[in-house]
Amino acid sequence: MSDEDHRRRIPRTDRLLAHPAVREARERIGDAAIRRIVEERQRAAREGRVPIEEVEQAVVDALRAERPASLVPVLNATGVIVHTNLGRAPLSEGARQAIGAAAGYVDVEMDLVSGRRSARGAGAREALLQACPEAEDALIVNNGAAALLLAVTAVCARASERDRAIPSEMIVSRGELVEIGAGFRLPDLLVTTGARLREVGTTNRTHLSDYEAAIGAATGCLLKIHPSNFRVQGFTSGVDVAALRRLADAYGLPLVVDLGSGLLRPDALLPDEPDLAGALRAGADVVIASGDKLLGGPQAGLLVGRAETIRRLAKHPLARAVRSDKLTLAAIEATLRGPETPVQAALHADPARLRERTEGLAARLAAAVQGPCEVVPHEGRVGGGGAPGVPLPGWAIELPEAMAPRLRAGAVAVVARVHRGRCLVDLRCIPESDDELLLECLIEALGDAGAAPRSAPRGLGSR
Numbered sequence: 001m002s003d004e005d006h007r008r009r010i011p012r013t014d015r016l017l018a019h020p021a022v023r024e025a026r027e028r029i030g031d032a033a034i035r036r037i038v039e040e041r042q043r044a045a046r047e048g049r050v051p052i053e054e055v056e057q058a059v060v061d062a063l064r065a066e067r068p069a070s071l072v073p074v075l076n077a078t079g080v081i082v083h084t085n086l087g088r089a090p091l092s093e094g095a096r097q098a099i100g101a102a103a104g105y106v107d108v109e110m111d112l113v114s115g116r117r118s119a120r121g122a123g124a125r126e127a128l129l130q131a132c133p134e135a136e137d138a139l140i141v142n143n144g145a146a147a148l149l150l151a152v153t154a155v156c157a158r159a160s161e162r163d164r165a166i167p168s169e170m171i172v173s174r175g176e177l178v179e180i181g182a183g184f185r186l187p188d189l190l191v192t193t194g195a196r197l198r199e200v201g202t203t204n205r206t207h208l209s210d211y212e213a214a215i216g217a218a219t220g221c222l223l224k225i226h227p228s229n230f231r232v233q234g235f236t237s238g239v240d241v242a243a244l245r246r247l248a249d250a251y252g253l254p255l256v257v258d259l260g261s262g263l264l265r266p267d268a269l270l271p272d273e274p275d276l277a278g279a280l281r282a283g284a285d286v287v288i289a290s291g292d293k294l295l296g297g298p299q300a301g302l303l304v305g306r307a308e309t310i311r312r313l314a315k316h317p318l319a320r321a322v323r324s325d326k327l328t329l330a331a332i333e334a335t336l337r338g339p340e341t342p343v344q345a346a347l348h349a350d351p352a353r354l355r356e357r358t359e360g361l362a363a364r365l366a367a368a369v370q371g372p373c374e375v376v377p378h379e380g381r382v383g384g385g386g387a388p389g390v391p392l393p394g395w396a397i398e399l400p401e402a403m404a405p406r407l408r409a410g411a412v413a414v415v416a417r418v419h420r421g422r423c424l425v426d427l428r429c430i431p432e433s434d435d436e437l438l439l440e441c442l443i444e445a446l447g448d449a450g451a452a453p454r455s456a457p458r459g460l461g462s463r
């Protein structure tokens with residue numbers, strides 16, 4: 001058969017586009033993506049990579065597998081609760097629903113009674129104030145880093161042109177200049193504001209007198225950062241918020257406190273983790289926290305504090321550049337008003353119940369694959385740069401290391417922990433309602449090692 005005859009037999013574009021699977025796919029994906037799929041299969045046939053009689057089926061399979069967004073839901077079997085690589089906090093059912101409801105047109109900046117413009121995200125602000133009654137006012141922005149940037153920029157801003165000739169200084173302890181991850185360092189971020197870092201004390205010890213000695217005409221604020229992702233042990237000392245408040249008052253300075261994790265109030269499980277209520281009671285003018293760490297909500301930066309300071313932040317031009325979108329506002333409000341979040345549930349998971357679930361699953365897995373399947377003690381972690389060194393006692397199913405990539409590549413992706421040549425499956429961050437699904441995934445990965453993977457991804461169960 002000549003090249004030309006061969007080409008002529010390849011199904012034509014109009015014929016392929018008339019297939020019912022295309023109509024079905026149009027509800028999810030756009031014309032450009034559909035044409036790309038069709039043309040790629042035709043090219044494959046021309047180049048002999050796909051037999052001509054299989055082109056149509058290849059197009060149908062590719063269309064069915066195509067998803068409008070590429071993010072793949074995973075079961076987090078690592079035991080790390082706030083897992084940065086897996087999107088930090090998984091949202092509560094209420095927050096997921098709120099995002100869906102806010103996805104269309106919503107009254108995010110309109111009062112439906114008067115038809116007039118209203119304050120953006122008033123509901124989320126109200127919910128944050130109710131959850132944190134120690135705060136006089138609150139503001140929600142894009143993320144924790146943005147909140148820190150806005151707070152420092154606004155409180156250090158100079159009132160007059162003449163004063164602006166001297167850059168403001170933020171006084172901060174050397175023990176608190178943190179790299180928060182992936183090479184991002186808070187000191188680098190802080191100096192982009194134009195204010196200067198005035199470092200005081202040493203890595204392990206900083207005293208109130210260090211702060212006081214650094215105060216001068218250029219001082220814009222006192223800044224305290226919770227070094228959330230590491231711990232200095234031994235000969236250490238720091239200055240608490242209450243003591244910094246007294247110093248700030250003596251010199252008429254604002255006090256900014258970045259807590260990172262965002263516990264609303266103390267948690268007995270995390271004795272070293274500071275909370276918003278405590279920092280406000282101790283006298284911070286503004287306290288900063290992330291929405292998607294221990295608070296268990298969407299990515300957001302929370303700013304709570306004195307009415308006058310928060311008003312100043314809200315009016316600063318930078319506030320517009322870091323404002324949060326309607327989906328975030330909806331999810332934060334639902335998180336704050338809702339029941340226990342998945343993050344809190346995973347944090348406070350009962351070790352005895354975890355053991356029961358893990359042993360039950362291991363027994364059924366062993367029966368299914370007709371081989372031994374061991375359960376070992378395994379410590380979970382808060383993760384996300386929070387509560388370093390706090391172990392959370394639990395259990396894991398121990399498998400050979402080679403299972404980890406197979407589990408990640410399954411029809412439902414399972415991310416387990418790889419540690420010292422073993423693959424550890426920890427149930428802490430998996431909702432009980434997904435235990436059956438996890439068992440299926442484990443059986444699939446362990447059982448039919450030679451079989452082809454299923455092509456169409458299935459959805460995760462409700463959580």
Ligand SMILES: *Cc1c(COP(=O)(O)O)cnc(C)c1O
Nearest residue numbers: 143144145226228259260261290
């Ligand atoms: C995590 C963290 C940040 C950054 O917050 P994002 O929400 O990740 O932008 C800032 N400061 C501290 C102390 C943190 O722990």
